[in-house]
Amino acid sequence: MITWRRHAERHRTDRIGWLRAAVLGANDGIVSTASLVVGVAAASTSPGNILLTGIAGLVAGAMSMAAGEYVSVHSQADTEKADLSRERAELEADPAAEQRELAAIYVARGLEPALAEQVAEQLMHHDAVGAHARDELGISEAMSARPVQAALASAGSFAFGAMLPLAVTALARAQSLIPWVSGTSIVFLAVLGAVAARAGGAGMLVGAWRVTFWGALAMAITAGVGALFGAVV
Numbered sequence: 001m002i003t004w005r006r007h008a009e010r011h012r013t014d015r016i017g018w019l020r021a022a023v024l025g026a027n028d029g030i031v032s033t034a035s036l037v038v039g040v041a042a043a044s045t046s047p048g049n050i051l052l053t054g055i056a057g058l059v060a061g062a063m064s065m066a067a068g069e070y071v072s073v074h075s076q077a078d079t080e081k082a083d084l085s086r087e088r089a090e091l092e093a094d095p096a097a098e099q100r101e102l103a104a105i106y107v108a109r110g111l112e113p114a115l116a117e118q119v120a121e122q123l124m125h126h127d128a129v130g131a132h133a134r135d136e137l138g139i140s141e142a143m144s145a146r147p148v149q150a151a152l153a154s155a156g157s158f159a160f161g162a163m164l165p166l167a168v169t170a171l172a173r174a175q176s177l178i179p180w181v182s183g184t185s186i187v188f189l190a191v192l193g194a195v196a197a198r199a200g201g202a203g204m205l206v207g208a209w210r211v212t213f214w215g216a217l218a219m220a221i222t223a224g225v226g227a228l229f230g231a232v233v
Helices: 013-042 047-093 095-108 113-135 147-171 174-200 204-229
Strands: none
Touching: 013 047, 013 147, 013 174, 013 204, 047 095, 047 113, 047 147, 047 174, 095 113, 147 174, 174 204
């Protein structure tokens, strides 16, 4: 008697939802807050006003990230539910046609027609909706939308990221505020990119470079705007 057993493998696709939201939130928190601080500092504003502006940016940014992520991901969840509802109705109305459709998908992927028919029949018997959701609609448990999880991950990670340049702003001297905030924020971004790449199974060096480059560019542009207009941006 053969006992079928799944061997242990480490895949990371189940992390995509929260990892994307967390990395985006932390990256945005560091970049936007550091850029805001650098831009305001370049406009020669007092240290107290710079710190206050950064704190306001943290709160507003975290709430904005949470709301935006929730609405966006909830829209995806609504679309998934509507597609699954439509698929259930089609399965009830004409299961034979749906089985042929599923078999055609497997033929297009390389199975022989006879084997594709057999696979489609067995999967339809086991879980018809699940088979069509996965193979026709591309909806799986690992990739399904989770609005609340995404919103909390975005808000929390944004606040965490924003607190890093704010801590430097509170500790640095006014004369050296811009280089300190800029330099440490670039280091923070490099670490974030490397950690995110590691968590997702990608190359750490490439991840660190990508995040650092765009973050440094954003801070440079904001500082330039602040210095040019001499006003809070």
